[in-house]
Amino acid sequence: MNTPHSFTKSLISWYSIVKRDLPWRRSNDPYKIWLSEIILQQTRIDQGLPYYNRFVSLFPTVGDLAEAPSQTVMKTWEGLGYYSRARNLHSTAQVIHTELGGIFPSTYAELVKLKGVGPYTAAAIASMAFGEATPVIDGNVFRFVSRYFGVEADIADQKNRKFFMEILEDLIPQSDPGTFNQAMMEYGATVCKPSPDCVSCLFRLSCYAYKHQKQQVLPVKTKKVKSKEVFFSYLIFEHEGTTLMRQRTESIWTGLFEFHNITHEQGLQEEQITHFLSQYPHLIVHQKFEPVQHILTHRKLWVTFYHIEVTMKDTFRMLSKDLGLNLYSWEEVLTLPRPKVIVNHLQQAVF
DNA sequence: TACTCGTGGAT
DNA sequence: TATCCAAGAGT
Numbered sequence: 065m066n067t068p069h070s071f072t073k074s075l076i077s078w079y080s081i082v083k084r085d086l087p088w089r090r091s092n093d094p095y096k097i098w099l100s101e102i103i104l105q106q107t108r109i110d111q112g113l114p115y116y117n118r119f120v121s122l123f124p125t126v127g128d129l130a131e132a133p134s135q136t137v138m139k140t141w142e143g144l145g146y147y148s149r150a151r152n153l154h155s156t157a158q159v160i161h162t163e164l165g166g167i168f169p170s171t172y173a174e175l176v177k178l179k180g181v182g183p184y185t186a187a188a189i190a191s192m193a194f195g196e197a198t199p200v201i202d203g204n205v206f207r208f209v210s211r212y213f214g215v216e217a218d219i220a221d222q223k224n225r226k227f228f229m230e231i232l233e234d235l236i237p238q239s240d241p242g243t244f245n246q247a248m249m250e251y252g253a254t255v256c257k258p259s260p261d262c263v264s265c266l267f268r269l270s271c272y273a274y275k276h277q278k279q280q281v282l283p284v285k286t287k288k289v290k291s292k293e294v295f296f297s298y299l300i301f302e303h304e305g306t307t308l309m310r311q312r313t314e315s316i317w318t319g320l321f322e323f324h325n326i327t328h329e330q331g332l333q334e335e336q337i338t339h340f341l342s343q344y345p346h347l348i349v350h351q352k353f354e355p356v357q358h359i360l361t362h363r364k365l366w367v368t369f370y371h372i373e374v375t376m377k378d379t380f381r382m383l384s385k386d387l388g389l390n391l392y393s394w395e396e397v398l399t400l401p402r403p404k405v406i407v408n409h410l411q412q413a414v415f
Numbered sequence: 416t417a418c419t420c421g422t423g424g425a426t
Numbered sequence: 427t428a429t430c431c432a433a434g435a436g437t
Contacts, residue, residue: 188433
Protein backbone atom coordinates (compact mmCIF):
# COMPACT_ATOMS: atom_id res chain seq x y z
CA MET A 65 0.00 0.00 0.00
CA ASN A 66 1.18 3.45 -0.89
CA THR A 67 2.01 5.79 1.91
CA PRO A 68 0.56 9.27 1.39
CA HIS A 69 4.02 10.43 0.48
CA SER A 70 4.53 7.94 -2.32
CA PHE A 71 1.02 8.58 -3.58
CA THR A 72 1.82 12.27 -3.93
CA LYS A 73 5.13 11.54 -5.56
CA SER A 74 3.60 9.18 -8.12
CA LEU A 75 0.79 11.60 -8.89
CA ILE A 76 3.09 14.54 -9.51
CA SER A 77 5.42 12.42 -11.58
CA TRP A 78 2.48 11.30 -13.72
CA TYR A 79 1.25 14.87 -14.07
CA SER A 80 4.63 16.21 -15.15
CA ILE A 81 4.53 13.82 -18.11
CA VAL A 82 0.93 14.04 -19.28
CA LYS A 83 -0.10 17.58 -18.41
CA ARG A 84 -1.43 19.75 -21.17
CA ASP A 85 0.25 22.99 -22.13
CA LEU A 86 -2.47 25.45 -21.14
CA PRO A 87 -1.87 29.21 -21.19
CA TRP A 88 -2.70 29.83 -17.52
CA ARG A 89 -0.21 27.13 -16.53
CA ARG A 90 2.60 29.17 -18.07
CA SER A 91 2.09 32.10 -15.74
CA ASN A 92 2.28 32.89 -12.05
CA ASP A 93 0.22 36.04 -12.56
CA PRO A 94 -2.62 35.81 -10.00
CA TYR A 95 -4.84 37.84 -12.34
CA LYS A 96 -4.56 35.25 -15.09
CA ILE A 97 -4.98 32.35 -12.68
CA TRP A 98 -8.04 33.99 -11.15
CA LEU A 99 -9.49 34.69 -14.60
CA SER A 100 -8.97 31.09 -15.71
CA GLU A 101 -10.52 29.71 -12.53
CA ILE A 102 -13.66 31.84 -12.84
CA ILE A 103 -14.06 30.85 -16.48
CA LEU A 104 -13.54 27.16 -15.69
CA GLN A 105 -16.14 26.98 -12.91
CA GLN A 106 -18.56 24.24 -14.05
CA THR A 107 -17.02 24.56 -17.51
CA ARG A 108 -14.84 22.21 -19.54
CA ILE A 109 -11.43 23.38 -20.67
CA ASP A 110 -12.32 23.02 -24.36
CA GLN A 111 -15.28 25.31 -23.87
CA GLY A 112 -13.51 27.89 -21.69
CA LEU A 113 -10.15 28.14 -23.47
CA PRO A 114 -11.22 30.45 -26.33
CA TYR A 115 -12.94 32.73 -23.81
CA TYR A 116 -9.80 32.86 -21.67
CA ASN A 117 -7.73 33.86 -24.69
CA ARG A 118 -10.17 36.61 -25.67
CA PHE A 119 -10.28 37.99 -22.12
CA VAL A 120 -6.49 38.09 -21.79
CA SER A 121 -6.21 39.70 -25.20
CA LEU A 122 -8.85 42.37 -24.52
CA PHE A 123 -8.00 42.88 -20.83
CA PRO A 124 -4.31 42.07 -20.24
CA THR A 125 -4.34 43.36 -16.64
CA VAL A 126 -6.85 43.58 -13.82
CA GLY A 127 -6.87 47.35 -14.37
CA ASP A 128 -7.89 46.94 -17.99
CA LEU A 129 -10.74 44.69 -16.92
CA ALA A 130 -11.78 47.07 -14.14
CA GLU A 131 -11.96 50.04 -16.48
CA ALA A 132 -13.85 48.28 -19.26
CA PRO A 133 -17.57 49.04 -19.71
CA SER A 134 -19.68 46.31 -18.14
CA GLN A 135 -21.45 45.71 -21.44
CA THR A 136 -18.11 44.94 -23.08
CA VAL A 137 -17.33 42.42 -20.35
CA MET A 138 -20.75 40.79 -20.69
CA LYS A 139 -20.38 40.71 -24.49
CA THR A 140 -17.04 38.95 -24.14
CA TRP A 141 -18.70 36.42 -21.82
CA GLU A 142 -21.64 35.89 -24.22
CA GLY A 143 -22.37 32.20 -24.78
CA LEU A 144 -20.44 30.92 -21.76
CA GLY A 145 -23.39 30.76 -19.37
CA TYR A 146 -23.71 31.41 -15.63
CA TYR A 147 -23.52 35.13 -16.30
CA SER A 148 -23.27 36.09 -12.62
CA ARG A 149 -19.66 34.93 -12.96
CA ALA A 150 -19.03 37.78 -15.42
CA ARG A 151 -20.74 40.37 -13.21
CA ASN A 152 -18.77 39.23 -10.16
CA LEU A 153 -15.56 39.08 -12.19
CA HIS A 154 -15.97 42.70 -13.26
CA SER A 155 -16.99 43.87 -9.79
CA THR A 156 -14.03 42.13 -8.15
CA ALA A 157 -11.63 43.56 -10.75
CA GLN A 158 -12.82 47.03 -9.78
CA VAL A 159 -12.34 46.31 -6.08
CA ILE A 160 -8.79 45.08 -6.66
CA HIS A 161 -7.96 47.95 -9.00
CA THR A 162 -9.39 50.82 -6.98
CA GLU A 163 -9.48 49.66 -3.35
CA LEU A 164 -6.49 47.33 -3.21
CA GLY A 165 -4.19 49.36 -5.44
CA GLY A 166 -4.12 46.63 -8.08
CA ILE A 167 -2.51 44.20 -5.62
CA PHE A 168 -4.11 40.77 -5.50
CA PRO A 169 -4.93 39.27 -2.07
CA SER A 170 -2.41 36.49 -1.49
CA THR A 171 -3.98 34.20 1.12
CA TYR A 172 -6.95 31.84 1.10
CA ALA A 173 -8.59 33.81 3.91
CA GLU A 174 -8.42 37.07 1.97
CA LEU A 175 -9.20 35.61 -1.43
CA VAL A 176 -12.38 33.87 -0.29
CA LYS A 177 -13.84 37.25 0.65
CA LEU A 178 -13.88 38.35 -2.99
CA LYS A 179 -17.16 38.19 -4.91
CA GLY A 180 -17.34 35.09 -7.06
CA VAL A 181 -14.43 33.47 -5.23
CA GLY A 182 -15.54 30.54 -3.08
CA PRO A 183 -13.63 27.76 -1.30
CA TYR A 184 -12.48 26.10 -4.51
CA THR A 185 -11.29 29.21 -6.34
CA ALA A 186 -9.63 30.74 -3.26
CA ALA A 187 -7.66 27.53 -2.72
CA ALA A 188 -6.73 27.35 -6.39
CA ILE A 189 -5.35 30.91 -6.50
CA ALA A 190 -3.66 30.67 -3.11
CA SER A 191 -1.85 27.46 -4.06
CA MET A 192 -1.07 28.13 -7.72
CA ALA A 193 -0.13 31.82 -7.55
CA PHE A 194 1.18 32.13 -3.97
CA GLY A 195 2.30 28.63 -2.94
CA GLU A 196 -0.11 28.29 0.00
CA ALA A 197 -0.69 24.60 0.80
CA THR A 198 -4.49 24.63 0.69
CA PRO A 199 -6.19 21.73 -1.10
CA VAL A 200 -8.76 22.33 -3.81
CA ILE A 201 -11.90 20.23 -3.87
CA ASP A 202 -13.87 20.12 -7.09
CA GLY A 203 -15.92 17.42 -8.78
CA ASN A 204 -12.77 15.63 -9.98
CA VAL A 205 -11.17 15.60 -6.55
CA PHE A 206 -14.36 14.40 -4.86
CA ARG A 207 -14.54 11.50 -7.30
CA PHE A 208 -10.89 10.48 -7.16
CA VAL A 209 -10.59 10.72 -3.35
CA SER A 210 -13.94 9.06 -2.77
CA ARG A 211 -12.98 6.05 -4.88
CA TYR A 212 -9.34 5.67 -3.95
CA PHE A 213 -9.75 6.16 -0.20
CA GLY A 214 -13.25 4.68 0.02
CA VAL A 215 -15.04 7.74 1.33
CA GLU A 216 -18.71 6.88 1.07
CA ALA A 217 -20.07 10.14 2.49
CA ASP A 218 -22.54 12.02 0.29
CA ILE A 219 -20.61 14.68 -1.62
CA ALA A 220 -23.79 16.69 -2.08
CA ASP A 221 -23.86 17.31 1.66
CA GLN A 222 -21.61 20.25 2.45
CA LYS A 223 -20.81 19.05 5.95
CA ASN A 224 -19.08 15.96 4.56
CA ARG A 225 -16.49 18.17 2.91
CA LYS A 226 -14.30 17.87 6.01
CA PHE A 227 -13.68 14.15 5.44
CA PHE A 228 -12.16 14.91 2.07
CA MET A 229 -10.25 17.91 3.40
CA GLU A 230 -8.58 15.85 6.14
CA ILE A 231 -7.27 13.34 3.61
CA LEU A 232 -6.04 16.02 1.24
CA GLU A 233 -4.28 18.01 3.92
CA ASP A 234 -2.16 14.95 4.67
CA LEU A 235 -1.29 14.53 1.00
CA ILE A 236 -0.63 18.08 -0.17
CA PRO A 237 3.07 18.94 -0.18
CA GLN A 238 4.37 22.22 1.25
CA SER A 239 6.57 22.49 -1.79
CA ASP A 240 4.58 23.31 -4.95
CA PRO A 241 1.08 22.62 -3.62
CA GLY A 242 -0.41 24.20 -6.75
CA THR A 243 0.99 21.46 -8.95
CA PHE A 244 -0.42 18.82 -6.59
CA ASN A 245 -3.87 20.43 -6.78
CA GLN A 246 -3.80 20.57 -10.57
CA ALA A 247 -2.56 16.99 -10.73
CA MET A 248 -5.44 15.76 -8.55
CA MET A 249 -7.95 17.47 -10.83
CA GLU A 250 -6.22 16.29 -13.98
CA TYR A 251 -6.30 12.69 -12.73
CA GLY A 252 -10.01 12.91 -11.98
CA ALA A 253 -10.67 14.51 -15.35
CA THR A 254 -8.65 12.13 -17.52
CA VAL A 255 -8.35 8.75 -15.71
CA CYS A 256 -10.67 8.55 -12.70
CA LYS A 257 -13.54 9.85 -14.83
CA PRO A 258 -17.22 9.20 -14.06
CA SER A 259 -16.68 6.13 -16.22
CA PRO A 260 -13.12 5.37 -15.13
CA ASP A 261 -10.17 3.96 -17.10
CA CYS A 262 -9.11 1.55 -14.35
CA VAL A 263 -7.04 -0.47 -16.80
CA SER A 264 -4.64 2.42 -17.26
CA CYS A 265 -4.78 3.65 -13.67
CA LEU A 266 -1.51 3.94 -11.75
CA PHE A 267 -3.28 3.54 -8.43
CA ARG A 268 -5.51 0.58 -9.31
CA LEU A 269 -3.88 -1.93 -6.96
CA SER A 270 -4.35 0.24 -3.89
CA CYS A 271 -7.75 1.72 -4.87
CA TYR A 272 -10.68 1.01 -2.56
CA ALA A 273 -13.29 1.27 -5.30
CA TYR A 274 -11.34 -1.01 -7.66
CA LYS A 275 -10.77 -3.58 -4.96
CA HIS A 276 -14.45 -3.66 -4.00
CA GLN A 277 -15.75 -2.96 -7.52
CA LYS A 278 -17.53 0.19 -6.40
CA GLN A 279 -16.42 2.48 -9.23
CA GLN A 280 -20.03 2.93 -10.32
CA VAL A 281 -21.25 3.63 -6.77
CA LEU A 282 -18.60 6.14 -5.71
CA PRO A 283 -18.76 9.01 -5.24
CA VAL A 284 -22.13 8.91 -3.50
CA LYS A 285 -24.14 11.90 -4.64
CA THR A 286 -27.79 12.49 -3.75
CA LYS A 287 -29.93 15.40 -4.88
CA LYS A 288 -31.39 15.22 -8.30
CA VAL A 289 -33.53 18.05 -9.49
CA LYS A 290 -36.01 17.39 -12.26
CA SER A 291 -36.03 19.62 -15.28
CA LYS A 292 -39.09 21.73 -15.92
CA GLU A 293 -40.66 22.46 -19.25
CA VAL A 294 -41.06 26.16 -19.98
CA PHE A 295 -42.47 27.85 -23.06
CA PHE A 296 -41.14 31.13 -24.43
CA SER A 297 -42.69 33.12 -27.25
CA TYR A 298 -40.36 35.88 -28.42
CA LEU A 299 -41.90 38.75 -30.34
CA ILE A 300 -39.37 40.34 -32.68
CA PHE A 301 -40.79 43.69 -33.72
CA GLU A 302 -39.28 45.41 -36.74
CA HIS A 303 -39.80 48.83 -38.27
CA GLU A 304 -37.60 50.19 -41.04
CA GLY A 305 -34.54 48.14 -40.19
CA THR A 306 -34.77 48.67 -36.43
CA THR A 307 -36.02 46.43 -33.63
CA LEU A 308 -36.92 46.58 -29.94
CA MET A 309 -35.04 44.93 -27.08
CA ARG A 310 -34.62 45.27 -23.33
CA GLN A 311 -32.02 44.28 -20.78
CA ARG A 312 -33.21 41.53 -18.43
CA THR A 313 -33.03 42.24 -14.73
CA GLU A 314 -34.62 39.09 -13.31
CA SER A 315 -33.77 35.41 -12.80
CA ILE A 316 -32.12 33.66 -15.71
CA TRP A 317 -30.01 35.68 -18.16
CA THR A 318 -29.83 38.76 -15.92
CA GLY A 319 -28.07 41.61 -17.68
CA LEU A 320 -28.49 40.15 -21.16
CA PHE A 321 -30.64 41.69 -23.89
CA GLU A 322 -33.82 40.04 -25.11
CA PHE A 323 -36.89 40.59 -27.25
CA HIS A 324 -40.27 41.02 -25.65
CA ASN A 325 -41.55 37.62 -24.68
CA ILE A 326 -44.60 35.87 -23.32
CA THR A 327 -43.90 32.82 -21.20
CA HIS A 328 -46.16 29.89 -20.30
CA GLU A 329 -45.81 26.81 -18.16
CA GLN A 330 -48.48 24.71 -19.83
CA GLY A 331 -47.61 24.71 -23.51
CA LEU A 332 -47.69 27.29 -26.23
CA GLN A 333 -50.66 29.58 -25.82
CA GLU A 334 -51.35 30.67 -29.36
CA GLU A 335 -54.49 32.56 -28.30
CA GLN A 336 -52.50 34.59 -25.81
CA ILE A 337 -50.15 35.77 -28.53
CA THR A 338 -53.05 36.52 -30.84
CA HIS A 339 -54.83 38.46 -28.11
CA PHE A 340 -51.73 40.45 -27.34
CA LEU A 341 -51.21 41.37 -30.96
CA SER A 342 -54.85 42.39 -31.36
CA GLN A 343 -54.29 45.22 -28.90
CA TYR A 344 -52.13 47.08 -31.41
CA PRO A 345 -52.90 48.19 -34.97
CA HIS A 346 -50.48 48.06 -37.87
CA LEU A 347 -48.86 44.76 -36.93
CA ILE A 348 -48.16 42.09 -39.52
CA VAL A 349 -46.92 38.69 -38.44
CA HIS A 350 -44.32 38.38 -41.15
CA GLN A 351 -43.13 34.97 -40.03
CA LYS A 352 -43.74 32.50 -37.21
CA PHE A 353 -40.79 30.18 -36.79
CA GLU A 354 -41.21 26.56 -35.81
CA PRO A 355 -40.80 25.94 -32.06
CA VAL A 356 -37.18 25.25 -31.10
CA GLN A 357 -36.14 23.06 -28.18
CA HIS A 358 -33.52 24.69 -26.01
CA ILE A 359 -32.13 22.49 -23.25
CA LEU A 360 -30.70 24.04 -20.11
CA THR A 361 -29.76 22.44 -16.82
CA HIS A 362 -32.98 21.74 -14.95
CA ARG A 363 -34.99 23.41 -17.66
CA LYS A 364 -36.32 22.43 -21.04
CA LEU A 365 -37.38 25.43 -23.07
CA TRP A 366 -39.70 25.40 -26.03
CA VAL A 367 -39.07 28.61 -27.89
CA THR A 368 -41.06 30.20 -30.69
CA PHE A 369 -39.97 33.34 -32.48
CA TYR A 370 -42.46 35.65 -34.17
CA HIS A 371 -41.10 38.15 -36.65
CA ILE A 372 -43.60 41.00 -36.57
CA GLU A 373 -43.49 43.89 -38.98
CA VAL A 374 -44.73 47.17 -37.51
CA THR A 375 -45.96 49.30 -40.39
CA MET A 376 -46.55 52.54 -38.49
CA LYS A 377 -43.93 54.51 -36.58
CA ASP A 378 -46.49 55.51 -33.91
CA THR A 379 -47.29 51.89 -33.09
CA PHE A 380 -43.59 51.15 -32.86
CA ARG A 381 -43.15 53.98 -30.36
CA MET A 382 -46.20 52.81 -28.41
CA LEU A 383 -44.84 49.27 -28.13
CA SER A 384 -41.52 50.66 -27.00
CA LYS A 385 -43.14 52.75 -24.29
CA ASP A 386 -45.76 50.22 -23.13
CA LEU A 387 -43.33 47.31 -22.94
CA GLY A 388 -40.18 49.08 -21.75
CA LEU A 389 -38.23 48.31 -24.91
CA ASN A 390 -35.47 50.31 -26.55
CA LEU A 391 -34.81 50.80 -30.24
CA TYR A 392 -31.76 49.25 -31.91
CA SER A 393 -30.60 48.84 -35.48
CA TRP A 394 -29.80 45.27 -36.47
CA GLU A 395 -26.15 46.27 -36.50
CA GLU A 396 -26.39 47.40 -32.87
CA VAL A 397 -28.19 44.19 -31.90
CA LEU A 398 -25.06 42.25 -32.80
CA THR A 399 -23.07 44.27 -30.25
CA LEU A 400 -25.44 43.51 -27.35
CA PRO A 401 -24.81 40.57 -25.00
CA ARG A 402 -27.66 38.12 -25.56
CA PRO A 403 -28.64 34.65 -24.37
CA LYS A 404 -27.50 31.86 -26.64
CA VAL A 405 -31.02 30.99 -27.77
CA ILE A 406 -31.38 34.46 -29.31
CA VAL A 407 -27.87 34.44 -30.80
CA ASN A 408 -28.62 31.09 -32.42
CA HIS A 409 -31.95 32.19 -33.76
CA LEU A 410 -30.68 35.40 -35.32
CA GLN A 411 -27.88 33.51 -37.03
CA GLN A 412 -30.42 31.27 -38.70
CA ALA A 413 -33.20 33.77 -39.35
CA VAL A 414 -33.10 35.79 -42.53
CA PHE A 415 -34.91 39.09 -42.20
C1' DT B 416 -30.15 23.77 3.49
C1' DA B 417 -32.01 23.68 -0.93
C1' DC B 418 -32.48 26.07 -4.80
C1' DT B 419 -30.77 28.82 -8.70
C1' DC B 420 -27.80 29.86 -12.32
C1' DG B 421 -26.12 28.10 -18.89
C1' DT B 422 -23.98 25.76 -22.18
C1' DG B 423 -22.32 21.76 -24.30
C1' DG B 424 -19.98 17.20 -24.47
C1' DA B 425 -20.16 12.30 -23.04
C1' DT B 426 -22.58 8.12 -22.28
C1' DT C 427 -33.71 10.53 -26.19
C1' DA C 428 -32.58 11.23 -21.40
C1' DT C 429 -29.39 11.96 -17.93
C1' DC C 430 -25.22 13.28 -16.12
C1' DC C 431 -22.16 16.69 -15.02
C1' DA C 432 -18.01 19.97 -15.84
C1' DA C 433 -11.42 23.56 -12.41
C1' DG C 434 -18.72 26.24 -8.02
C1' DA C 435 -20.76 30.30 -5.88
C1' DG C 436 -24.62 33.16 -4.25
C1' DT C 437 -28.73 33.39 -1.86
